[in-house]
Amino acid sequence: MTDPSRQDSLGNILKSTIEHPVKETKELLHQDGKLKPGQGTVTSVIALSLGFLSLLAVLAFHFPQYLTTPDLRHRYSVDVLRQLLLAALLIAGGMSLGNVILGRRRPINILSFVMVLLATALGGSRVPVGNFPDHTPYVGLDWFILDLLGSTLIFVVIEKLFPLYKGQAVFRKEWQTDLKHFAVNHFIVGLVLLIVNFLLHHLFGRLQSADFQQYVQHISFVPQLLLCILVADLSQYWTHRAYHEVPFLWRFHAVHHSVKTMDWLAGSRQHMLELIATRVCVLAPLYVLGFSEAVMNAYILVVGFQAVFNHANVHISWGPLRYLIVTPDFHHWHHASDEEAIDRNYAAHYAFLDYLLGTAVKSKNKFPEKYGVVGDYMPDGFIRQQLFPFNGSTKAASQNE
Structure with a gap:
């Protein structure tokens, strides 16, 4: 017979394994101010962001008729998008796994790595895209992913090279509210x-x-x-x-x-x-x-x-x-x-x-x-x-x- 106390112990371990990364991620997303170097915070944020966007991208590959913008989908190079998705998965997976091994921001990086594994299990960059109806109701998930990724890469760099306020943090106060506006508008x-x-x-x-x-x-x-x-x-x-x-x-x-x-x-x-x-x-x-x-x-x-x-x-x-x-x-x-x-x-x-x-x-x-x-x-x-x-x-x- 299975020991009930052991079942409870395993259940508590599993629950803690899931809840702790989610709790620490929520705490991180509610914070603002400068990121402290040397603690793995920057790489953790990059891994978490790329892991989440990669998972969304895989879903867009699975359901393009509902999750992509018609005016954009006809202009895409699917091969280029697959390469970008593969690169994002490799970067997110490598950064999160490295931080887990080094013991830096381990709960957040466990969650990031789980998202990378889930995206890969769902097909990753190899999800087949066949014919699909072109006149269906849709959500601009592709536009959100590409614009957020592109805007972050371009404008954060420009702001760091030519800042008006040199001490201003990337994650300034109320950034969470404006990110929600950004997402909903897309x-x-x-x-x-x-x-x-x-x-x-x-x-x-x-x-x-x-x-x-x-x-x-x-x-x-x-x-x-x-x-x-x-x-x-x-x-x-x-x-x-x-x-x-x-x-x-x-x-x-x-x-x-x-x-x-x-x-x-x-x-x-x-x-x-x-x-x-x-x-x-x-x-x-x-x-x-x-x-x-x-x-x-x-x-x-x-x-x-x-x-x-x-x-x-x-x-x-x-x-x-x-x-x-x-x-x-x-x-x-x-x-x-x-x-x-x-x-x-x-x-x-x-x-x-x-x-x-x-x-x-x-x-x-x-x-x-x-x-x-x-x-x-x-x-x-x-x-x-x-x-x-x-x-x-x-x-x-x-x-x-």
Whole structure:
């Protein structure tokens, strides 16, 4: 007969083996500040991140019709993605196993290694991809993985090479909230595009003129792209200004402005309804004018890069260009809560629009002193920020206590 006390002992060991790594991982994810060198924390974070993203990538390979973005899946090189996934599994597995052997952050690295083993058991980089339906509801899991991985590699490096605030930690305060915004905005990309396309078609479809669109599309690529960005930015400027000057709209936009530390992840903090409304307002004139597909693809790359870069913890000397294009220095002033920065610097691409329209910041200070909404009344947490426009107060936090 089996000894009941031994069964209980084995059960407790198994339970402890599972719970301890999960508990320590949760504690790590709730922390902020600088990572201490020499304790294996940096490699543990890399292993945990790559292990988790690799597991998600394997699921995307298994269910591409539901977990990948149609506009992206037709452009992929499956072989390249397989090589990237294999490299991520090897790096995550090697780092986590090395830390376990060395006794550094062992519980977290055990969890990382388990995720690598699970991803490998599910097929790893060799999951076959056959034919699948192309018109199914989907979650943009692939876009989340690629953008998070690419943005982290590119912008964290840029921030370290050209920092505005040299002592700023990668894992600054409230990074968890902004990562949730980042994830949700990527996961609902299909729903957002569906809503935006529906509104554009039904609200602005009758304004289209085939002859005029043909004329626009015959403009050479570079001038057409510059014109496309100008049209988009004019619409962005007035939409953005309305968010600041109309009290009801400000309640939604205040979510974006509540970021108190600027970095590449800060721009992700945005209310979902603002995300949809802004896309409709900005894309509507581009839809009506009918810019070419190549120009629209280039514009999407430009706006995607600037949206992240201009929030980043970066300072570069731009010279006279700072009066022409929007730079991190220019957009940081827009997020500042300094008195001279309130309701200024609305443009997203062309800084000269604010200079022409009299809304550019004029300050003797080189950089802002503080960021966030005046009064610091925005609650932390993704859900509470999404509910804020409907039940929150714009009074200073001290007045609400």
